[in-house]
Amino acid sequence: MASCTTAILGTGSYAPAKVLTNDDLAQIVDTSDDWILSRTGIRERRLADPGETTSDMAARAAATALADAGLLPAAIDAVIVATMTPDMPMPSTACFVQHKLGIPDHAACFDLNAACSGFLYALDTACALVESGRYRHALVIGAEKISTVLDWQDRTTCVLFGDAAGAVIIGRSARPDAGFLGCNLNANGSVAEILCIPGGGSKLPVSADLLASRQQFIKMKGREVFKIAVRAMEESAREILEQHQLRPDQISCVIPHQANLRIIELIAEYLGIPLDRFFINLDRYGNTSAASIPLALDEARRAGRVRAGDLVLMTAFGAGLTYGSALIRL
Numbered sequence: 032m033a034s035c036t037t038a039i040l041g042t043g044s045y046a047p048a049k050v051l052t053n054d055d056l057a058q059i060v061d062t063s064d065d066w067i068l069s070r071t072g073i074r075e076r077r078l079a080d081p082g083e084t085t086s087d088m089a090a091r092a093a094a095t096a097l098a099d100a101g102l103l104p105a106a107i108d109a110v111i112v113a114t115m116t117p118d119m120p121m122p123s124t125a126c127f128v129q130h131k132l133g134i135p136d137h138a139a140c141f142d143l144n145a146a147c148s149g150f151l152y153a154l155d156t157a158c159a160l161v162e163s164g165r166y167r168h169a170l171v172i173g174a175e176k177i178s179t180v181l182d183w184q185d186r187t188t189c190v191l192f193g194d195a196a197g198a199v200i201i202g203r204s205a206r207p208d209a210g211f212l213g214c215n216l217n218a219n220g221s222v223a224e225i226l227c228i229p230g231g232g233s234k235l236p237v238s239a240d241l242l243a244s245r246q247q248f249i250k251m252k253g254r255e256v257f258k259i260a261v262r263a264m265e266e267s268a269r270e271i272l273e274q275h276q277l278r279p280d281q282i283s284c285v286i287p288h289q290a291n292l293r294i295i296e297l298i299a300e301y302l303g304i305p306l307d308r309f310f311i312n313l314d315r316y317g318n319t320s321a322a323s324i325p326l327a328l329d330e331a332r333r334a335g336r337v338r339a340g341d342l343v344l345m346t347a348f349g350a351g352l353t354y355g356s357a358l359i360r361l
């Protein structure tokens with residue numbers, strides 16, 4: 032095993048069938064297709080059925096990733112679900128996914144919450160577990176039923192997000208041209224409250240007053256988040272490139288967190304990487320939080336936008352504020 036590298040062995044994704052367009056949203060809140068498209072680049076997003084849970088979507092994405100890797104559920108030793116919209120506060124969504132897929136008891140199953148950066152946090156954790164030799168294969172999922180924490184009376188937030196799941200299988204690969212090169216993970220808790228769900232936790236437990244004041248939904252200072260996000264992703268991406276002595280033009284494809292097209296355009300400009308090297312699907316899904324990068328990675332692979340051997344830079348930011356970047360050779 033000494034010559035093996037830790038790599039992505041398979042990818043999968045799932046998005047619910049129901050499409051909510053910007054025009055549909057204009058029937059719900061005071062907004063327009065023109066405003067949403069010009070400010071964010073989003074045209075439509077997906078909505079899970081009321082009976083469809085985060086773990087349902089996660090399991091579907093994971094089943095596709097397992098098939099892509101050519102592995103049976105019994106090969107999985109760890110299931111990590113990055114989510115901020117778990118099925119329940121406890122137990123973890125990962126345990127529901129394990130049961131739905133028939134992954135045996137020997138697997139460690141846990142959730143991880145780093146909001147929209149969650150997938151990169153989970154990816155780095157999984158790669159460390161596999162690299163250490165403690166686990167052979169880890170299933171890493173980003174999944175969100177974010178429609179359940181959106182205030183459908185708040186036009187400043189409800190137009191931005193969508194439901195989906197994406198998954199990757201991490202394991203050892205004998206291919207010398209494939210492998211996880213590294214990751215930086217960061218957080219700035221001093222600005223935690225500019226993007227949060229204030230209620231429903233131990234600080235403001237569920238109560239009639241809480242529900243009446245709509246504190247169970249996402250609250251965001253959009254302009255502040257925008258500015259910090261651009262700087263944070265640019266810095267973390269630059270840092271990882273320098274650390275690996277790579278020039279921007281050596282990156283085959285950038286898979287950024289899909290929050291806002293204007294944010295992605297600015298990062299492309301600041302990093303000096305042409306926008307056509309960025310894989311962008313936010314026009315069809317909106318911001319799917321922890322699902323956004325694995326969903327985009329899976330679509331990019333299936334569309335032939337990234338191939339075996341390509342050097343891929345992933346970069347994300349989210350509530351916390353958390354942020355980070357990862358480099359992987361597919």
Ligand SMILES: CC(C)(COP(=O)(O)OP(=O)(O)OC[C@H]1O[C@@H](n2cnc3c(N)ncnc32)[C@H](O)[C@@H]1OP(=O)(O)O)[C@@H](O)C(=O)NCCC(=O)NCCS
Binds near residue numbers: 061062254255257
């Ligand atoms: C949310 C965001 C799109 C708003 O765009 P913006 O250009 O900053 O717009 P502002 O918040 O300054 O609002 C401008 C005006 O549009 C209005 N507006 C906000 N949402 C609107 C909507 N959906 N439709 C129509 N008008 C809207 C505001 O009320 C404001 O009106 P006013 O000038 O009369 O007060 C942008 O700030 C953003 O994308 N921020 C980052 C958010 C993000 O990515 N969060 C996820 C992090 S993982």
